[in-house]
Amino acid sequence: MNDNPQDSRRPCVMGSSRSPSSSWDAAVAAEITGALAETYRDDMGISHVDGGNMPQRDAVVAILEKILEILFPGYTGRHLVTRAALEFTTGDLVNAVYHGLAEQVRRALAYRCQVECCGGCDCVRQADDAVIALLRRLPALRGLLKSDVQAALDGDPATSSTDEIIIAYPGLKAIAVHRVAHELYRAGIPLIPRVMSEYAHTVTGIDINPGAQIGGSFFIDHGTGVVIGETAILGESVKIYQGVTLGALSFPKDACGRLIKGAKRHPNIEDRVTIYAGATILGDITVGHDSVVGGNVWLTESVEPFSRITNAKPDLSIKQRRP
Amino acid sequence: MNDNPQDSRRPCVMGSSRSPSSSWDAAVAAEITGALAETYRDDMGISHVDGGNMPQRDAVVAILEKILEILFPGYTGRHLVTRAALEFTTGDLVNAVYHGLAEQVRRALAYRCQVECCGGCDCVRQADDAVIALLRRLPALRGLLKSDVQAALDGDPATSSTDEIIIAYPGLKAIAVHRVAHELYRAGIPLIPRVMSEYAHTVTGIDINPGAQIGGSFFIDHGTGVVIGETAILGESVKIYQGVTLGALSFPKDACGRLIKGAKRHPNIEDRVTIYAGATILGDITVGHDSVVGGNVWLTESVEPFSRITNAKPDLSIKQRRP
Amino acid sequence: MNDNPQDSRRPCVMGSSRSPSSSWDAAVAAEITGALAETYRDDMGISHVDGGNMPQRDAVVAILEKILEILFPGYTGRHLVTRAALEFTTGDLVNAVYHGLAEQVRRALAYRCQVECCGGCDCVRQADDAVIALLRRLPALRGLLKSDVQAALDGDPATSSTDEIIIAYPGLKAIAVHRVAHELYRAGIPLIPRVMSEYAHTVTGIDINPGAQIGGSFFIDHGTGVVIGETAILGESVKIYQGVTLGALSFPKDACGRLIKGAKRHPNIEDRVTIYAGATILGDITVGHDSVVGGNVWLTESVEPFSRITNAKPDLSIKQRRP
Numbered sequence: 001m002n003d004n005p006q007d008s009r010r011p012c013v014m015g016s017s018r019s020p021s022s023s024w025d026a027a028v029a030a031e032i033t034g035a036l037a038e039t040y041r042d043d044m045g046i047s048h049v050d051g052g053n054m055p056q057r058d059a060v061v062a063i064l065e066k067i068l069e070i071l072f073p074g075y076t077g078r079h080l081v082t083r084a085a086l087e088f089t090t091g092d093l094v095n096a097v098y099h100g101l102a103e104q105v106r107r108a109l110a111y112r113c114q115v116e117c118c119g120g121c122d123c124v125r126q127a128d129d130a131v132i133a134l135l136r137r138l139p140a141l142r143g144l145l146k147s148d149v150q151a152a153l154d155g156d157p158a159t160s161s162t163d164e165i166i167i168a169y170p171g172l173k174a175i176a177v178h179r180v181a182h183e184l185y186r187a188g189i190p191l192i193p194r195v196m197s198e199y200a201h202t203v204t205g206i207d208i209n210p211g212a213q214i215g216g217s218f219f220i221d222h223g224t225g226v227v228i229g230e231t232a233i234l235g236e237s238v239k240i241y242q243g244v245t246l247g248a249l250s251f252p253k254d255a256c257g258r259l260i261k262g263a264k265r266h267p268n269i270e271d272r273v274t275i276y277a278g279a280t281i282l283g284d285i286t287v288g289h290d291s292v293v294g295g296n297v298w299l300t301e302s303v304e305p306f307s308r309i310t311n312a313k314p315d316l317s318i319k320q321r322r323p
Numbered sequence: 324m325n326d327n328p329q330d331s332r333r334p335c336v337m338g339s340s341r342s343p344s345s346s347w348d349a350a351v352a353a354e355i356t357g358a359l360a361e362t363y364r365d366d367m368g369i370s371h372v373d374g375g376n377m378p379q380r381d382a383v384v385a386i387l388e389k390i391l392e393i394l395f396p397g398y399t400g401r402h403l404v405t406r407a408a409l410e411f412t413t414g415d416l417v418n419a420v421y422h423g424l425a426e427q428v429r430r431a432l433a434y435r436c437q438v439e440c441c442g443g444c445d446c447v448r449q450a451d452d453a454v455i456a457l458l459r460r461l462p463a464l465r466g467l468l469k470s471d472v473q474a475a476l477d478g479d480p481a482t483s484s485t486d487e488i489i490i491a492y493p494g495l496k497a498i499a500v501h502r503v504a505h506e507l508y509r510a511g512i513p514l515i516p517r518v519m520s521e522y523a524h525t526v527t528g529i530d531i532n533p534g535a536q537i538g539g540s541f542f543i544d545h546g547t548g549v550v551i552g553e554t555a556i557l558g559e560s561v562k563i564y565q566g567v568t569l570g571a572l573s574f575p576k577d578a579c580g581r582l583i584k585g586a587k588r589h590p591n592i593e594d595r596v597t598i599y600a601g602a603t604i605l606g607d608i609t610v611g612h613d614s615v616v617g618g619n620v621w622l623t624e625s626v627e628p629f630s631r632i633t634n635a636k637p638d639l640s641i642k643q644r645r646p
Numbered sequence: 647m648n649d650n651p652q653d654s655r656r657p658c659v660m661g662s663s664r665s666p667s668s669s670w671d672a673a674v675a676a677e678i679t680g681a682l683a684e685t686y687r688d689d690m691g692i693s694h695v696d697g698g699n700m701p702q703r704d705a706v707v708a709i710l711e712k713i714l715e716i717l718f719p720g721y722t723g724r725h726l727v728t729r730a731a732l733e734f735t736t737g738d739l740v741n742a743v744y745h746g747l748a749e750q751v752r753r754a755l756a757y758r759c760q761v762e763c764c765g766g767c768d769c770v771r772q773a774d775d776a777v778i779a780l781l782r783r784l785p786a787l788r789g790l791l792k793s794d795v796q797a798a799l800d801g802d803p804a805t806s807s808t809d810e811i812i813i814a815y816p817g818l819k820a821i822a823v824h825r826v827a828h829e830l831y832r833a834g835i836p837l838i839p840r841v842m843s844e845y846a847h848t849v850t851g852i853d854i855n856p857g858a859q860i861g862g863s864f865f866i867d868h869g870t871g872v873v874i875g876e877t878a879i880l881g882e883s884v885k886i887y888q889g890v891t892l893g894a895l896s897f898p899k900d901a902c903g904r905l906i907k908g909a910k911r912h913p914n915i916e917d918r919v920t921i922y923a924g925a926t927i928l929g930d931i932t933v934g935h936d937s938v939v940g941g942n943v944w945l946t947e948s949v950e951p952f953s954r955i956t957n958a959k960p961d962l963s964i965k966q967r968r969p
Contacts, residue, residue: 022451024421032458033414039462040396040409046469046489047396054398057490073686073693075700086686091679098670111486128668135678139685146692157897157905158855158876163757164837166692167703168844191487198491202526203848205870207545207565209481222853224528225548225871225889227565227600230481242853242873243548243566243889245600251480259480277873277891277926280600280618290644295926296944298619298634303641311944312638315958318949321936345774347744355781356737362785363719363732369792369812370719377721380813434809514810521814525849530868530888532804547851548871550888550923553804566871566889568923574803582803603923603941613967621942621957626964635961 055107060195063100066093067180068173071142075166094135101192102131105184108191130187134180141179144216148175151219155239170204171220178208185210211262212246214238215271222277229266235289238269241277249283249300270305378430383518386423389416390503391496394465398489417458424515425454428507431514453510457503464502467539471498474542478562493527494543501531508533534585535569537561538594545600552589558612561592564600572606572623593628701753706841709746712739713826714819717788721812740781747838748777751830754837776833780826787825790862794821797865801885816850817866824854831856857908858892860884861917868923875912881935884915887923895929895946916951 040047069076070093073086105127113121152165152172159165165172177200181193193210201207205224208214212228215236220226222242228234232246248265267281270289275281278296287293288305297309363370392399393416396409428450436444475488475495482488488495500523504516516533524530528547531537535551538559543549545565551557555569571588590604593612598604601619610616611628620632686693715722716739719732751773759767798811798818805811811818823846827839839856847853851870854860858874861882866872868888874880878892894911913927916935921927924942933939934951943955 022425022447024425024451024455028455029414029418029421032455032461033410033417035459035462036393036413036417036465037409039465040413046394046465046472046485054486054490057399070682071692076703086683087679090682090686091675094679094682095675098675102668102670124668128670132670132674132678136681138678139681142682142685142692149692154905157894157907157909157911158857159840160907161836162692163700164840167700167837168840170844170847190484191490194482194487194491198493201493201528201547205528205547205847205851207547211481222873224847224851224853224873225566227545227547242891243871245565247600248480259477261480261483263480265480277893278601278924282618295928296619296942297639299639304643306644308640308642308644310640312640316943316945317954317956317958319954320950321938321952321954345748345770347748347774347778351778352737352741352744355778355784356733356740358782358785359716359736359740359788360732362788363736369717369788369795369808377809377813380722513807514813517805517810517814521816524816524851524870528851528870530870534804548889550868550870566924568888570923571803582800584803584806586803588803601924605941615967619942620962622962627966629967631963631965631967633963635963 054111055104055191055195057195057199059100060104060192061199063097063104064177064180064196064199066097066100067138068176069093070097070138071145071176071180072166075163098131098135101134102127105130105189105192108189112190127189130184130189133187134183137183141183144179145172145176147216148172148218151217151237151239152221155219156221170206171223174200174204174206174208174220174223174226175214175218178210178212178214181210182212182214212266230262231264231284232266233268235269235271235273237272238275239273240275241295243278244275245280245282247280247282377434378427378514378518380518380522382423383427383515384522386420386427387500387503387519387522389420389423390461391499392416393420393461394468394499394503395489398486421454421458424457425450428453428512428515431512435513450512453507453512456510457506460506464506467502468495468499470539471495471541474540474560474562475544478542479544493529494546497523497527497529497531497543497546497549498537498541501533501535501537504533505535505537535589553585554587554607555589555592557592558594558596560595561598562596563598564618566601567598568603568605570603570605700757701750701837701841703841703845705746706750706838707845709743709750710823710826710842710845712743712746713784714822715739716743716784717791717822717826718812721809744777744781747780748773751776751835751838754835758836773835776830776835779833780829783829787829790825791818791822793862794818794864797863797883797885798867801865802867816852817869820846820850820852820854820866820869820872821860821864824856824858824860827856828858828860858912876908877910877930878912878915880915881917881919883918884921885919886921887941889924890921891926891928893926893928 070090106123109123109126113123149162149165149172152169153162177196181196185193197208197210206220206226208228209230211230212232214234215238217237218234219239225243226240227245227247229247246267246269251265252260252263254260264284266284268286270287272290273287275293276295279293281287281293281299283300285300285302287303288307290305291303291307293299294310297311299309303309393413429446432446432449436446472485472488472495475492476485500519504519508516520531520533529543529549531551532553534553535555537557538561540560541557542562548566549563550568550570552570569590569592574588575583575586577583587607589607591609593610595613596610598616599618602616604610604616604622606623608623608625610626611630613628614626614630616622617633620634622632626632716736752769755769755772759769795808795811795818798815799808823842827842831839843854843856852866852872854874855876857876858878860880861884863883864880865885871889872886873891873893875893892913892915897911898906898909900906910930912930914932916933918936919933921939922941925939927933927939927945929946931946931948933949934953936951937949937953939945940956943957945955949955
């Protein structure tokens with residue numbers, strides 16, 4: 001009870017929403033609810049009412065984590081993976097991923113149908129094909145990811161353990177999620193790939209658009225603040241550090257001045273290029289193979305293979321302050 | 324059992340904490356517990372014992388997610404929102420938010436009362452008023468958020484779907500949470516707004532102080548590393564990219580050299596200003612409307628409207644290395 | 647059912663994976679499972695089959711959160727901490743942390759034994775010693791953390807509440823986790839310290855290698871993008887802002903060109919140094935005490951005490967665009 005706040009023996013925290021001083025009642029609740037419902041009725045473009053079943057972010061993330069268990073068996077430690085039970089454990093995961101992901105992909109396709117009023121498209125078949133194609137690609141993705149783990153081991157003096165890399169490194173998680181999301185992006189699946197990549201962005205600080213094409217033996221160290229755009233193309237054995245942006249310099253527009261969606265606007269990074277922390281590379285340019293881009297470099301023009309690009313020695317001012 | 328670690332047929336992992344080689348016992352536990360309790364007794368300023376019920380971070384976050392469901396109905400996909408059930412679904416959420424948030428706000432206010440020994444203040448009434456005022460603002464916040472979603476659609480060539488923006492874009496989530504937290508900040512509620520904004524910071528990498536004043540049609544692309552300070556003021560249709568800081572150049576101090584809390588120290592960004600990745604704008608300065616601040620620019624002075632600020636062409640050194 | 651996609655009265659979302667158009671069956675599942683199992687059999691270096699019980703990331707994180715409850719009693723608000731029940735509450739937590747962490751540390755040690763075929767080592771004893779030593783250090787860590795909280799209060803004009811700092815500030819969370827992880831790093835425990843530090847990295851965007859040596863009264867403001875390397879050494883009362891890197895300039899290699907793991911390669915930051923946002927300090931250099939490193943500075947040479955290092959006034963180009 002807090003109806004007598006002056007009574008210092010009674011800490012006001014004891015008050016409850018049912019205390020006399022509460023002004024919340026059915027009328028207030030109804031008034032606010034009505035006002036909100038009103039804003040749902042007009043088409044404000046940010047309501048999703050009677051809109052069919054959207055894909056569910058939480059469900060997509062749970063399925064994605066299962067896919068990562070398939071890609072790195074035994075590393076979550078959630079259950080001991082034994083050679084004896086291997087087929088069973090894996091089979092269960094594969095089935096669970098198929099059914100869960102097919103459902104979410106169907107939702108995404110069906111929702112697009114509604115929006116685009118395409119009338120009839122076989123969302124079930126399309127979802128099936130995309131999910132089965134993804135599952136068939138998993139062994140090949142494991143090969144790519146093995147090369148990524150090796151690249152991290154070769155590139156980081158702070159670790160001597162592939163297990164540490166697989167269990168703990170954000171860069172590897174971002175790459176693994178990207179390799180999965182990219183398969184669905186290539187299959188033309190809406191929404192789901194971006195939900196996956198933004199989940200990786202949330203847990204790693206690394207923002208790789210599902211459209212980016214990335215070769216094997218890719219290593220991202222530290223990674224926070226890395227941005228890789230939709231139409232970027234990276235070769236083999238590329239190494240990048242935290243805060244690197246592979247972005248767009250300007251956005252192509254159509255005659256009406258509207259952005260042209262999906263146009264090529266991000267860099268091409270050839271094999272064995274290293275890009276140090278904070279470098280920004282913008283536009284549809286090419287960084288030739290075996291080049292090194294120094295920290296904080298701002299690059300908007302193509303460079304030849306074997307280039308070493310650095311900022312001119314920074315003009316530092318170093319003053320002594322009187323102790 | 325691992326009491327004989329030399330026995331190589333027995334992997335040492337089999338050992339258990341009850342094995343003879345364990346030195347943990349009641350005495351050790353009591354000794355450590357006693358030493359810790361000792362540090363709790365003295366006022367180390369980082370203990371919270373007998374301190375009444377603090378707000379609970381987890382509870383605040385759960386309520387915040389419910390508020391986001393009210394602001395973007397149907398997007399979590401947690402339940403299908405139908406026009407028929409709209410009033411009921413919304414009414415339930417509104418009631419749940421009121422009761423949950425009022426409780427947390429009361430805890431925050433009551434705790435401040437204790438700290439400041441204010442004796443008697445009607446925390447229940449104050450909490451009620453603040454929460455009800457927030458709920459009454461939600462329809463207006465939906466209007467603002469609709470303009471933010473449209474700004475993202477217009478500004479990002481990588482998407483053509485408002486649904487993708489609402490479900491997946493970290494920038495929109497950070498803005499939505501900020502618009503809610505800012506209402507409670509304006510109402511003078513302690514702790515809760517910052518808990519909300521740091522939750523958004525955790526999941527998006529975007530750090531917007533609840534005090535910042537931000538106009539409509541606000542778009543943050545990628546977002547990781549963005550910092551917007553407590554006294555920053557942003558106009559309409561501002562667009563910023565990852566790594567942008569709107570910060571303080573120096574901190575006003577009082578006669579005793581103590582920081583003056585809350586003094587105006589962050590930039591004013593006028594309407595239709597675009598700020599590219601990594602730019603740093605510091606101090607209580609004004610960037611005139613329709614200006615463009617280039618990537619990595621370091622700006623500490625006001626600029627006129629329609630300014631285009633860029634770093635002088637970077638003095639790059641490009642050397643060829645012998646293949 | 648969606649076998650007749652042309653029937654526009656039937657939204658295709660109604661289709662299910664059991665609909666005629668689904669091509670998923672036992673044969674497909676078996677084929678994919680077999681292909682995956684095949685890749686597990688060869689040693690791809692990213693499988694962990696029959697590999698004993700790895701440490702479990704989720705369990706380590708849950709234990710870490712308990713340790714934080716011991717370090718900051720009463721702040722999670724998960725349960726009211728009363729002076730009366732203090733010994734009991736604390737004793738329960740201490741026991742839970744001992745048993746849980748000892749198990750995880752044993753897994754990590756035992757796994758390393760397998761990998762290195764060390765034959766017999768007393769993993770149980772080693773784990774016990776390390777965990778008990780950590781628990782014995784907690785009172786001292788509380789002393790350090792109190793100084794860190796005070797440093798945040800003195801350094802940030804946006805707050806006047808130690809409670810807000812403890813409940814909400816990512817910088818403090820990153821420091822607290824680091825101080826715990828560093829104890830296990832010093833004890834030579836594999837995997838666990840890095841799992842802890844990468845958890846902090848995920849929730850704060852601050853990447854502090856467990857090896858870094860950091861003095862008291864340490865304050866990180868905002869923090870996203872901060873990177874502190876394994877062999878960095880920081881004195882007392884160091885203050886750093888978002889996007890600061892204390893990294894390596896080059897990696898020492900052995901005669902065979904392989905990276906030498908663990909070699910000293912990161913900066914030494916002496917007492918009372920402040921490093922502003924985006925500064926990059928690389929290599930085994932020393933920044934003398936009471937120095938100030940300006941925003942975006944790129945520093946690769948040692949500087950004397952009381953230095954003030956800033957970039958030469960940026961050569962900005964400010965053009966007016968015709969309204």
